[in-house]
Amino acid sequence: MNKSIFRKSAMVGMIALLFSNVIYGQYDSDYIPLKSSGDLPEEFLKTARALSQEDLKTIGYGTDRIAKEQFIISSNYYLRDLLLSGDVLINDALGNYVNKVADELLKNDPELRKQIHVYVTKSPDVNAHAFDKGFIFINAGLLAQLENEAQLAYVLSHEITHVVKKHSVNQYLENIKLDRGTSNYETGSYEARNIAKYRFSKDNESEADVEGLVRIKGSGYSIKALNGAFDVLQYSYLPFELVEFKKSFFEDEFLILPDTFYLKKTSEIKSNDDYDDSKSTHPNIRKRRGAVEADLIVADESSRKKYIVSEEEFKKVREIARFESCRLYLIDRDYINAIYAAYILLEKYPENVYLKKIVAKSLYNIAISKSGGSRYKSKYLSSDANNARLSSKSYSIPDFEKIEGASQRVYYLLDNLDSKELNTIALSYTYKAYKKNPNDLVLSILSDSLFSEMVNSNQLYLNDFAKSSKAQLLAMDTAKVVVAIVDSTIEESKYSKIKKQQQKFEIQTEENFTKYAFVGLLQDPEFVKRYTKAARGLTRKEEVKKDNLTYKERKKIEDQLAKQNKDKYTLLGVEKVLFLEPFYMNVKTIGGNNVVNYFVSEEKQVKLGEIQKKCADKLKLQYEMIGTKNMTTSDMDRYNLNSILNDWLTERFNHGDNSDELIVGTDETNKLIEKYGTKFLAWSGIYNEKSRSSHNTYFFILFNLETGEVMKYETRYTKSKDNTDLITSFVYNSLMHVSKNPK
């Protein structure tokens, strides 16, 4: 009997161990970013108009009907925009788990459960939000920080209260009344009424906290565990773990970072939970905690659980969310957080190539920004084809003094390294990662780019690096030192003797740690070969520093560059282009306020897509629209493709005019380029505003998915209605310059 129990326990233990290995073991070598799967839910296929029409039937004919109508139309437009943005995950591991928790939470209220649609969104922010229509979105960043399933249930319960109580529409209606001075909530001055809007929002949040707790009490979840949920919110600005950062992360036997780069003591975490919340939509954490504190003690706590669905699944989901967060930080150009998050995970999965790529890409981007930026930055494109440029968005490392906790050391280290040092570290890290994963294209490309940066931006050549370590060189006699450092063919002479003495002295006093950084790597013939190749391919011309020039001098240089690039960029000779769904916004100015005409915008967006198709056909330009219009339930591939491209585009725009910096989605976009046979991605749109007269702003932008380079960027502003013929002429003109056979 005892043996049997023991055997069973052992078996269970084995299975649990095996299962945990399955959970964590799958990330030992790589991680594949989250994708949606299965069929597309019905809600994703409806237009904003269709979604609104359902809701408009329910609002009655009261005095506030018009305001309600406006709210419904605008919220459904933004809901649909979010659903099809590619940020929402469908049938993924995270979403499935979160829905299981929602099932558990609402198992006694099946009617409400039917109204609630829970999805996980690809955002690193520690947040969740709800639409009155019943859609709840939990950010991956929040899942990465939660401690247990009960906390997730509480977050869901809080958001469900917002849905049930229709907080969004109530806030909207109250805001209108407060603006007009007809609200009973606050009748004072304009300033007082403005503050009252925040107060009203805070009241809603408090209600959601309290009601959410009531709902949780009705479930089997631990109440005690919920207190930590407020800690999650309070410390949400910190990374998901606090792990001491060791500079050895970037070091090897020969590349040793001086201690001066290592912050001795990090700042204490001093988050204040009693901050001024008078102009905040949420009460401060102390108030929120205080409002429910008394209710967190329940008699039946012992029978309650932190996990009802599955502890293993929660931990697996949290781990995935943490992996995903690394990538999302990168998209947001939050490079230090990306490195630190990857560092934390690399402690557990030291050979994970995905994490190494996160670090390598982040280092590359920081190195590029330190070395002065993009090689494409100074191209001034011809005015016919390109009359606009993306805004300049240079990256700079946030001030380390404002950072709290262990990650402060990463900020300090990377901020204090100069361009040459950072480039050296980035190359060392990336090349070593590449050598361990020689088939990884991204690491290979990154290494080559960093070799190029060494030569082009930092003027560091192979002979700037020692082939023997400092200790070895100091141990050698002077003659060998010179051989080891410089050249074995030096003849003995008065001058060589002087040189020997100088070299020995230099080694003793050398403080530049980068000199010995590649001692190990220089033993690798491939490293030497690729470095040499980069040095031979030194092609980048030194840019003229334009900061000190007069306007006329600068204009002259710009005109010359524009002339040089005119032929190259006016006609691009492209055969096939991938198009993202166009943007269209129709706005009317009524009483000084811009009111979006959502239905018209949605319809004209479709029309713009049709115009693009018509013009492309006329120009015999192969046209592939990666849109989300007219999808069916089986169009998940299209949905995922749109998601990849939107991620790519978001990050690309975050980089502004700096296209040297690597785009996160390089792996996915390479596959996409192969699948569709083109590396060109176009996006265009129109903003039409009508006040006294109509104004149109049209834009067209063409990217090279491979390099991130902006091939064409055109904007047109016209004082006119958005007539079809006008738009057609704009679109045709843009595509003509793109297409192979313009006429």
Added chain:
Amino acid sequence: MRLVYLLFFLLAVSVSNAQIAGYMGKRCVIGYSNYFMFAPKGPGPMSAEPSNEFSATFNNAHCLNIEYALNQRKMICFSGQYIRTGIAYDDGKVGDGFFAGTFNYETETPYPNNNRYVGIYSKPALLSSINVALGIKSFGNGFIAPAGRYNKFEVILMFETVKYDNKNFEHQDPNSGGFVTGNLGTGEYAYNNVSVAYTVGKQRILGDKIVLDYGLRFAYTPAANIVTLAGFDTVKDIEDYYRRESRMRMFRQQLINFHVGIGFLAF
């Protein structure tokens, strides 16, 4: 020979691998426009009152246009126009002064050499003009020719012809005081004139083929070169008289007018 040049030009522009989009690749517009010219004092070509008091009316200029996009915002425009209008006969009160003993031809007589018209007043003299115009259409910021708002500057060469009823004039014999019927001038004169015009207009494209054009035109036709009647050479003077009348009419009518046109995208 000129036709050869024109054909060569058309051939060259139609096959050139240009970087100018036009509309859906078409840069040449052929069309017809009608200019409505307000004539506040009349007359129209056929609608005169049975006196020289005419009511306000519109005259028309029929215009055949060929326009070609030179770059994104500019079109070169060639047009041939035809204008037909009337010049009312003056009912000159010749002889009134004579009988009153204060003989004064110059103040009372519109026609040279003391002539007066005795024909059908309701059928005015005909002024027709064949114009040739060359202009540049400059489209507004952001627009791509040929669609959108434009400003047009053009120079118009006008070849005017005046036909009048020269047989129904009579002049007063200074000796007898009686009126003698006779011819005055040749009945037809041709004049050349030049005009500069500025148009603000808009072009729309319907169905990717049809071009709709409308706008307002301001034209200045020199009318200052008014000849003073010599009073000695009847034929010369009547020619000068109609030159003056013709220019005044053109000046007034072309000054402000609006047009509506329709055309098609040729190539």
